[in-house]
Amino acid sequence: MNAISDHKERYALTNELHARPFPTLGVGACAIYLAVKRPADAARRDRGADFAHLLALLDHFGADHPRPGATHYSGRLGQHRIKWESHTEFVSYTLFTEGRVPQGDGLDLFPTDWLADMPGVRLTSAMIRVTAKPTDKAELARILKDDFVPESLAASNVLDGAALIAGDFRIDAKGQMQFRVIAAPQTGAQRIGRIVQRICEIETYKAMSMLGYRRAKDVSRELGSIDMRLNRLIDRMSGAEPEAVLAALLPLTAELEAISAQTAFRFSGTRAYSTLVADKIAVLRERRLGGRQTFEEFMSRRFEPTMRTTEAVEAQLQNISARAFRAAELLRTRVEVERSAQNQQLLESMDRRADQQLHLQKTVEGLSVVAISYYAVNLASYATYPLAKAGGLDKATLTALLIPPVIAAVWLTVRRIRNAVH
DSSP states (O other): OOOOOOOTTHHHHHHHTTSSOOOOOOTTOEEEEEEEEOOTTSSSOOHHHHHHHHHHHHHHHTOOOOOTTOSEEEEEETTEEEEEEEOSSEEEEEEEEOSSOOSTTSGGGSOHHHHHTOSSEEEEEEEEEEEEOOSOHHHHHHHHHHHSOTTTOEEEEETTTTEEEEEEEEEOTTSOEEEEEEEOTTOOHHHHHHHHHHHHHHHHHHHHHHHHHHHHHHHHHHHHHHHHHHHHHHHHTTTSOHHHHHHHHHHHHHHHHHHHHHHHHHHHHHHHHHHHHHHHHHTTOOEEOTTOBOHHHHIIIIIHHHHHHHHHHHHHHHHHHHHHHHHHHHHHHHHHHHHHHHHHHHHHHHHHHHHHHHHHHHHHHHHHHHHHHHHHHHHHHHHHHHHHHHTTOOHHHHHHHHHHHHHHHHHHHHHHHHHHHO
16 A cells, blocks of 8 residues: 555545534424524624533533534434534524424423523524324315415425425514424435425525625615715816815725625625525425425525625625725826826926026126136236246236136136036
């Protein structure tokens, strides 16, 4: 066998695919499902608190603990079985009972004080009963009529007739949603467990998606006000000073960026959860039960319009942000053009001043030559007068002879200095 090193995450990643097996449920079983999410005002979800709360439940019934840091757990809880899963935004508990339907809402099977200390709030909860399929169609119709609101009832045959699922997606007087899995005689416990798990996932992902819809409604009102303010600023762009309009536009752009940052995760999560809802329904392979609507049709009529509203608000936010960005770019371009024109005028003014200074410098240069030459001739005459006297020249003649060479020397010297400077 060849010796080869494995990636350090190879086994962990492979085992993750098998970490959440489906439950096995028989006819007469009942699943009590509870999904808990952190409060909206909480900074972030505390996974440690969720795990500690699970351990408190297990200790209450003397059950075995999962490994530290686990994100899923299945085991016995007294007379029942429990399945716990930790997700990105929520944690779920599913309690499975065999042979009897719990009284009340089913949550009374959990300790009361444990429920009160839950580190979060209930996102959704449901009771899913598994019963045998009656041979009499009238009995089936009576069950559906008695258990669910007819106007909202969604029911269909799933998995090639392995079972019938039904639910009205309404919260009853006990605070629970009710679903029914009516299994055919030949349907095995594993297939029933998969159906129950899919129903729990559909309901949870639907609830998570609806959080995005609620956020979208709040954002929509804010965007309406921002859009009007943006339109007024755009109307002012052609006449008002661009600096003033840009100063008013920047806070509005910052407000849009803040909204985008606050909603980006929620809106992206909504898209992901709504896709999961459609995927989980698709794998059930629904077939119509009489004239009743299927789960897919229920979602198409009641759920998908809310998702399209969320997508529309997200698109509106992106559109307004793009308009504000373009307006800011236009204003910045206009400001830069005006500043470039001002800079050009300033440079032209500096050129004119430089020309004036040059002319003045030349004038001063000529006067400097005369002044320096005057003093230089006097100095030279004093220096050379004794020699001139010996040669028979008077002072006036000597001075006249010195003027041309002194002026020439001074002029050449000043010119050389100016050339060196320039």
